[in-house]
Amino acid sequence: MISDLREELSTSDNYLGTFPIAFDNILDLVGPSIESGIYEDPEWATDLAIEVVRLYVGNLHEFVTGGKPQSHWAEAFALTKKCDRSPGRVLLGQIFAHLVVDFPYALENIGTNAGHTRDFYTFGTALVDATLTIVRDVKRTYGVDLHPLFTAWFLGDVIGDSQATTLLFQSTRTAALVNSFELQNPATRGATVAEIDALFRTSLFALDQMEKLGQI
Template identity: 35%
Template sequence: MRPGRLYASVVTLTASLTLLSPGLATADADPSVATACGTPLSTSEIEQIVDLSDTSSLTGSGLTQLEDAIDRHRRITNILVAHRDWRGLFSVGLNAVEYDAVLPLQRDPTALQDRAWAPKISYNLLARYLRNLRAEFTGTPVDPPWANYFALTRQCAASPARVAMAGYNAHLTVDLAYAVDSSGTRHENIPDFYQIVDSIAVKGDSIVTLTKALYGGDLGPLWRFYFLGEGLDRLAGNDAPSRLLLRAADSGYNTITLANGFALQNPQTRPAAEQEIDALWRATDGALQTLSDLGGL
């Protein structure tokens, strides 16, 4: 789905909610779950999100399973964006690149070398977010980086771009490393790994455009921060970048993430890798907050 089509579908859905069900937003959903800086979700909509994010009900494997998960996430995204719920700040960009970058690449029979591994890592990455999203809407424990993101989605005076960046930090720094591990990534998969993540970086304009159009947040610095290092340039002299963050930026986030994922596969190096992943997302989050305070987001 192209960004324009997603935007049109969201506008249509919003209009339908307003014209056909003006009382829907006031249904008796738990206020602590129903609202994150937008209009309240109804009990029915919350139930839909809980059902759609249930990865245990996703059957099949490979590309079919990935396609089903992406379609479910699209439907969740439409609900969140229709209410301008800030929990959709990450979902709207993720949905765009899933359709603009991930699916076209995964469906191309000649684009990737390992046709069994490639959809598995993409699915495992998306599934980690869906599980945390479900935890958010069911009141069960959420992984720390996603708990941080969901907490920020309720800080309505914050910059929407800052909030969205917390989601991308959790996705790129933490979940991608664990997806490298859980998908059984081998060294021969490295070229495919870079092709997948590079296709997402190239389609970053979709994320920037939609986030600004739907939430008023300028995510341009996000891509400069992660992929060009310009975010760290803005932080020079503020003591925000830790040595770990500087090393990640110098080597490239995807390279550090891949290395951490490989380290997770080895029982002897896994504890240190878990500590580094945790330290890196926290350092990145602190740097992003400083960048926001400096007016860079």
């Protein structure tokens, strides 16, 4: 499904195709990793892969049919219509809609618990392993070189000033896991929903600053 979207959307004049490039490369690694037997709970890993695709495709469908995507995707998709924005900024806005917001809800939806922690971090390595092909394919299609940014991010180096520390990959995916646990607790759910939104807003602010500096 994602590969079909990539084939249809990922052209130099269509910024809506930026995220399918990244997602397709990641899923190309997730599938074989599940089949390889490295997960303690492969059914959980399969459910997570299906759920994150469902959330993205459902919101994309709403956007292209004139419906109402969830607010984080509505904002991310709106940038795909702005030809004056950097394709790198457009892509990263969607990546953070996926990682910061969709991921904790997807983990909640499939009943993730502390026993899945090891599998969760194993699942995340697909994004790291896909970095070079994502950078290559984005440059080929959209002419933007994200290699310095992606390399720094995935290695856990601080990018720019302190406002950009929320962009660190390790802390971002750890926050997704912790937030998924808190979402499942009625006593903390409300505060966690607000925290997820605040983290997403902070991430977008940092991305906008980086775009202004010509870093993305």
